[in-house]
Amino acid sequence: MKKLKSLNLWDCRRLKQVPDLSEAPNLEILNLGCCAELNDFPSYLTHHKSLVKLTLWKCSRFETLGSKLEMSSLQELDLKGCTRMRKLPEFGESMKHLSILSLWSTAIEELPTTIGCLVGLKELHLDHCKRLACLPDSIQDLKSLTLLSLSHCPNALQSLHSLSGLTSLGTLRLSGCFLTSQESSSSYDLGNLVSLTDLELSKNNFERVPINIHELPRLRCLNLDYCPNLKVLPELPSSIRELSAQDCGSLDIRWNSNVLSKVCCSFAESANHDAEGLLQMFVTQKQTRLKIEEEIPTWFVHQEQGNGVSVTLPHNKTMALALCFQLCPVTSSHISCGPLPACPSVICNGKDFIKESLTEMFETNHSQHFILCLPSDYFVDQVCQDYNFQLLFPIYFQMKVVSSRARWVCKQDIQDLKKSGSQT
Numbered sequence: 001m002k003k004l005k006s007l008n009l010w011d012c013r014r015l016k017q018v019p020d021l022s023e024a025p026n027l028e029i030l031n032l033g034c035c036a037e038l039n040d041f042p043s044y045l046t047h048h049k050s051l052v053k054l055t056l057w058k059c060s061r062f063e064t065l066g067s068k069l070e071m072s073s074l075q076e077l078d079l080k081g082c083t084r085m086r087k088l089p090e091f092g093e094s095m096k097h098l099s100i101l102s103l104w105s106t107a108i109e110e111l112p113t114t115i116g117c118l119v120g121l122k123e124l125h126l127d128h129c130k131r132l133a134c135l136p137d138s139i140q141d142l143k144s145l146t147l148l149s150l151s152h153c154p155n156a157l158q159s160l161h162s163l164s165g166l167t168s169l170g171t172l173r174l175s176g177c178f179l180t181s182q183e184s185s186s187s188y189d190l191g192n193l194v195s196l197t198d199l200e201l202s203k204n205n206f207e208r209v210p211i212n213i214h215e216l217p218r219l220r221c222l223n224l225d226y227c228p229n230l231k232v233l234p235e236l237p238s239s240i241r242e243l244s245a246q247d248c249g250s251l252d253i254r255w256n257s258n259v260l261s262k263v264c265c266s267f268a269e270s271a272n273h274d275a276e277g278l279l280q281m282f283v284t285q286k287q288t289r290l291k292i293e294e295e296i297p298t299w300f301v302h303q304e305q306g307n308g309v310s311v312t313l314p315h316n317k318t319m320a321l322a323l324c325f326q327l328c329p330v331t332s333s334h335i336s337c338g339p340l341p342a343c344p345s346v347i348c349n350g351k352d353f354i355k356e357s358l359t360e361m362f363e364t365n366h367s368q369h370f371i372l373c374l375p376s377d378y379f380v381d382q383v384c385q386d387y388n389f390q391l392l393f394p395i396y397f398q399m400k401v402v403s404s405r406a407r408w409v410c411k412q413d414i415q416d417l418k419k420s421g422s423q424t
Helices: 043-047 113-117 137-141 154-165 181-185 257-274 411-423
Strands: 006-008 029-031 053-055 076-078 100-102 123-125 147-149 171-173 198-200 221-223 242-245 279-284 302-305 309-312 318-329 345-348 368-375 386-392 399-410
Touching: 113 137, 137 154, 257 279, 257 318, 257 368, 257 399, 257 411, 302 309, 309 399, 318 386, 386 399, 399 411
Parallel strands: 006 029, 029 053, 053 076, 076 100, 100 123, 123 147, 147 171, 171 198, 198 221, 221 242, 242 279
Antiparallel strands: 279 368, 302 399, 309 386, 318 368, 318 399, 345 386
């Protein structure tokens, strides 16, 4: 037993007790996932010195890990689906190496204040902990935390102020937290999260985003998918590179054209300085009876029907090109028989033009708009002055482009944007 380093008892559904491991001092991995009858954890393991990973995933009868954990080598603790676990043990000061803590769908009502001892914690998963009342102030001590997931924990909203000290937080998930449209009347200040790059706000019922998104200086990805009551897109920071607002039935792209044009101009100015790739936006079109040509914002001045839009490089200095494709689902029998790419691709003059791959976030069940903004660097080495852009999908996407528009973004657009901003 002294040589034992890994013990895998996954899916031993009738196992009720952990076997005697008191003579296994070098054990590093203990997997007890899906042991549905397991309801006991030996106390000597709560201070095991070599255990690196402990998995109790979906141990549905498991209730407690004891009163305190002193596992100095533990890096990952997985308690997802322990639906009877109401209380976590205290964390000792020796728990500095714990990096991932997963508490998905547990019945915990609070986090112990000693969670602040987990100074090495990088990921904290609290999804679907619906009984969780609030977050302790000691969560601010988790200076290494890069991912915090609070999806479907509506009570946690009142504790968002406690996150201000999380200086390394890059990803925050708040899906399914705003249950009513009235909650959007409150404003939640996350401006101190200067490292935040990814914000997940899908499956919420707000009409307006109750977070000052534009105050997040490094935000790159914002997800607003499946927000049925959302009517207005939030003001976005110039750092944004991916926006997804799909299956938002109350959202009309024409009402939000000002926001979209602003973010294209802001991207053009910022990309001119730091050259951070391209901007992608996915916005579901609210079903209307308007003509196709009226559904794309008129800010995109070059328009053509069908899959393709042609533009000529202007003589004045441009900073970016903004493309807008209006998409709708089709049946497989209407898909083109011509050559199709293996993934969504923008074709320019018959050739693959985009340097980066497009994000596969197209919602195939709804009409939508895909907006792509390319910095001027894409056109520096090009010999030609005339460009024709097409958006092509692999066959399994079952999508088609019904209308296309484009606009060159120049310095004058940015100056006009700043002027209008100072007047508002």
